[in-house]
Structure formats: C-alpha cells, structure tokens
Amino acid sequence: MPPASIPRKVEDIIFYYYAKLVIAPSSGFGGNYAFIIDTYKRLKSGEARMSDYERELWHIASTPGVCAFCGFPCAKPVTTHVVPKSADVQPGVHNIVYACQACAVSKGEKDFVDWWCNDLKRHRDELPRVPLGLYLKIAYELHKVNFSLRRQCQSLDELFTILMQAKK
Numbered sequence: 001m002p003p004a005s006i007p008r009k010v011e012d013i014i015f016y017y018y019a020k021l022v023i024a025p026s027s028g029f030g031g032n033y034a035f036i037i038d039t040y041k042r043l044k045s046g047e048a049r050m051s052d053y054e055r056e057l058w059h060i061a062s063t064p065g066v067c068a069f070c071g072f073p074c075a076k077p078v079t080t081h082v083v084p085k086s087a088d089v090q091p092g093v094h095n096i097v098y099a100c101q102a103c104a105v106s107k108g109e110k111d112f113v114d115w116w117c118n119d120l121k122r123h124r125d126e127l128p129r130v131p132l133g134l135y136l137k138i139a140y141e142l143h144k145v146n147f148s149l150r151r152q153c154q155s156l157d158e159l160f161t162i163l164m165q166a167k168k
Contacts (some may be wrong), residue, residue: 008152009153010148012044069116080096080097083112089096111157111160116134148163
C-alpha cells in the first residue's frame, strides 16, 4: 500500500507502483524510499514518463524459455495474457508473456495482481517486473482514454475493476 502522502487516485497508484516495483529495482534502488518518492513525483509532474513497451517486449523476446511469472525455465512455454481479455484490452504483443504450463493454467483469465496476491498468496512487492510493467502501462493507457486517471483508487488491485465498473 502506498504511504499516506500518495493521493488515492488511479494515476497516483500507477505512478507509485511503477516507481517502486519497476524503476527502483532496475536502477539499483529497490527499497530506497527517497528514490521511489522522487521518481513518483517526477512521473506525476511529467518530468519523467513511463517507458514504452519495448523494454518489456525485448525481455520477453530474449527469454522465450523462461516463465515471466515464476522465472523458471520451461521446455514448452505457452503464451498468456497479463491483463485478461475480459478487461477489453486491445489484442497485441504488449499484453502477452511466456509462461510455464503451471502458471498459465493457474492464472487463466484472472487479473494478474489478484491472482498473484490472492491465489498464490504472494506479496505485492514480489510482483515480477516484466508482467507488472506491462500491466501498469496497459492500465495507464486505458484509464487515460477513458478519462478515469483522477478517479478514486485505493490499491493496485482496483485498477481494472474501476475500468469495468465505468463501462457498466
């Protein structure tokens, strides 16, 4: 959960987790609170921006025999969606990762964060970087086109729930 100083809006939740779980560890600053908050503020102000999908796509393409979720090598990887098709995500490579059979079957068409935290009982801070990067970028794009970046949002788990509720 973000600290109390982070507003509880969709955009803030996305930027906070992008800074905390994607940028900080890849920059060698994982767990460095000052770096995370500074990066969040830079994202929020527009001084920095989330990268395009190329970084994640390059990683996926360069590790085709490794599960994006558990990180174990797999002889026959399958492709699976990070964000379920039911979330009305446009089809494309930006939402597909290689997974081992066990992870692909376990996740199925569930929301990535919900599956990770509730089904697998893994901590939010352990979310794998590549699927999370894709997840956050897709969430940001969808909320942007749906004009919902300023909607109330308490946690990472709600990002796609809010979108689905807005479409009803």
